[in-house]
Amino acid sequence: MSPADVVAGWRTLRAAMAVMTLAMIATAFGLAGMDPAQADSATTISFVEPTKSVSYGSDWHTVIRVTAAYDTLDTPDGTVDVFADGSATPLVAGITIYRGGVAYLSEDASAPPLAAGDHQLTALFHPSAGSALITSQTPTPLTLTVTPLGLTARATVEAAAAVPTVDLSLSGAWVKALSVPAGKWTVRVVDSENRQLLSKTVSQSAGSTTPVAVDLRDGPRPGQTVTVTATFVSPAVAAGGTLTQPVPLKITLPSLTPAQVLSAPMPWWSAGIAVLAVLISAGPLVVQLRRARRRRAAP
Secondary structure, eight states: OOOOHHHHHHHHHHHHHHHHHHHHHHHHHHTSSSSSHHHHHOOEEEEEEEEEEEETOHHHHHHHHEEESSSOOOOOEEEEEETTTTOOSSEEEEEEEEETTTTEOOTTTTTTOOSEEEEEEEEEEEEEEEEEOOEEOOOOOOOEEEOOEEEEEEEEEEETTTSEEEEEEEEHHHHHHHOOOOOOEEEEOOOTOOOOEEEEEEOOOOOSSSOOOETTTTSSSSTTTEEEEEEEEEHHHHHHHHOOOOEEEEEEEOOOOHHHHHHOOOOOOHHHHHHHHHHHHHHHHHHHHHHHHHHHHOO
């Protein structure tokens, strides 16, 4: 290698070192001009699942992940609030963040369940005071689909019994998952010309599996053909269930035997007719007694 080549190589090396030195100086000055809090405080929050399907009233949960630019988040770093369908009131507030920036969302047991249908959930990260972290919101909401529970209302009539009754009961997925809901039953009895003979509303107790019995004696007459319609209403089921009402029942009540006539309780209208019949039949006797008294009083 000639002396000229050595000199040229040395110049090239010095030029490269100068460029590297200038680059390091520029980088150092650039970092010095940045706010360290801004460099380390950026956060992101997201749902692990973009969509989720659950049954109404069921115990469900989903995972939320919060990350920081240069750190792993933990419980002291902040909490998460979750909002549903654009509401300003959190669906669940103050969710704990565990090591690794993981938070678990489940429905608040003290609040009514989300109604059946599709819901858009948004999560918001609230940093703790002094953590130097920045609040962040999920860029994409979680689509939560709440599927309704089926509930079947049933009505059976014991027309041949000494006391004719309609027995009312509930069954289906709702009862299996959540128990019998509270509500109101309405029983209506009409004759062949759709004239109302009886209408009664009775309560259904929550959790009771015993059928509700409704006495039919105050309406149709023995031997009469009637249609019995029962309907069930429950505010809870309206929010998260699909209700199948009983089919109307056409029945003919049996005629009473003489023994049943004597032992069966008398409806109020029958009692009224009996009293009226007694008064009418006693009228002539009263008139005769008055005439006899007048004859005896005459001189």
